Amino acid sequence: MSEGLKRDYQLCEEIGRGRFGTVFRCFSPESGEFFACKSIDKRLLLDSIDRECLDKEAKIMQLVSGNPNVIQIIDVYEDDSYLHMVMDLCDSSDLYDRVSKRIFSETEAAAVMSPLMEAIEHCHRHGVAHRDIKPDNILFDGRNRLKLSDFGSADCFSDGRSMRGIVGTPYYVAPEVISGRDYNEKVDVWSAGVILYIMLAGIPPFYGESAADIFEAVLRANLRFPTRIFHSVSPAAKDLLRRMLCKDVSRRFSVEQVLRHPWITSGAEGRRDQ
Numbered sequence: 014m015s016e017g018l019k020r021d022y023q024l025c026e027e028i029g030r031g032r033f034g035t036v037f038r039c040f041s042p043e044s045g046e047f048f049a050c051k052s053i054d055k056r057l058l059l060d061s062i063d064r065e066c067l068d069k070e071a072k073i074m075q076l077v078s079g080n081p082n083v084i085q086i087i088d089v090y091e092d093d094s095y096l097h098m099v100m101d102l103c104d105s106s107d108l109y110d111r112v113s114k115r116i117f118s119e120t121e122a123a124a125v126m127s128p129l130m131e132a133i134e135h136c137h138r139h140g141v142a143h144r145d146i147k148p149d150n151i152l153f154d155g156r157n158r159l160k161l162s163d164f165g166s167a168d169c170f171s172d173g174r175s176m177r178g179i180v181g182t183p184y185y186v187a188p189e190v191i192s193g194r195d196y197n198e199k200v201d202v203w204s205a206g207v208i209l210y211i212m213l214a215g216i217p218p219f220y221g222e223s224a225a226d227i228f229e230a231v232l233r234a235n236l237r238f239p240t241r242i243f244h245s246v247s248p249a250a251k252d253l254l255r256r257m258l259c260k261d262v263s264r265r266f267s268v269e270q271v272l273r274h275p276w277i278t279s280g281a282e283g284r285r286d287q
């Protein structure tokens with residue numbers, strides 16, 4: 014364990030594992046607060062690309078810090094074997110667990126979408142596209158406050174620079190990413206639209222048995238609202254979904270337009286809340 018980390022924090026139990034690292038709960042005697050410490054074993058980094066990705070993740074997290082709905086990086090420590098990133102502790106169930114259990118009312122879905130879109134707007138304002146918006150990366154802290162996390166696939170797009178490269182997760186990835194064209198930050202709006210659909214319907218909008226089938230369905234982008242599921246969903250929610258899951262990027266809403274949509278500004282008040 015790095016000397017600096019040992020000096021500043023007490024490491025507690027393991028709370029998760031990823032490809033390169035282990036996440037521990039840790040305690041800061043100075044602030045009296047608990048945090049999460051992601052410790053990356055540098056021996057597991059296979060090549061310089063892995064190393065660059067990791068450096069980029071830490072830099073981008075620092076760039077987008079300062080928003081209550083984006084996970085904050087508090088400290089970074091590095092020694093020969095490990096990179097440790099101390100960040101906000103999110104010890105409530107994540108959105109993946111929550112959407113796996115049940116369908117959300119519109120008010121509940123809006124209570125997730127507002128802070129999520131605020132977090133994405135903050136990133137876009139700082140020239141950062143997350144590029145892997147999905148329920149597993151939407152965490153909640155002990156006070157149930159949403160925190161957008163995992164900037165491992167994020168990239169910078171400022172100065173009008175577009176992005177390339179296939180990143181993301183099949184159900185959530187935008188069609189222009191799959192088709193291999195240059196793309197912009199609106200890929201995050203698409204992915205957030207997929208999340209909104211799943212929260213309201215309990216199923217993804219573009220479905221397939223294999224990754225290849227899912228990609229084909231996403232490329233077709235044939236958005237449907239089956240009556241059996243959507244009969245009680247408001248026209249405003251469907252309108253927002255159409256504008257977020259729009260294949261034509263120039264017509265797809267920006268994050269600012271999503272935040273101004275009546276379904277978001279009204280908090281989906283009075284809709285399917287039985």
Ligand SMILES: Nc1ncnc2c1ncn2[C@@H]1O[C@H](COP(=O)(O)OP(=O)(O)OP(=O)(O)O)[C@@H](O)[C@H]1O
Pocket residue numbers: 028029030031032033034035036049051084100101102103104152162163165
């Ligand atoms: N800030 C946090 N607070 C609480 N738990 C966390 C936090 N960050 C991550 N975790 C937990 O640790 C697990 C591993 O996280 P990590 O970011 O290392 O990997 P991952 O994103 O799940 O996967 P990979 O990076 O390998 O694609 C997560 O699944 C989550 O359960």
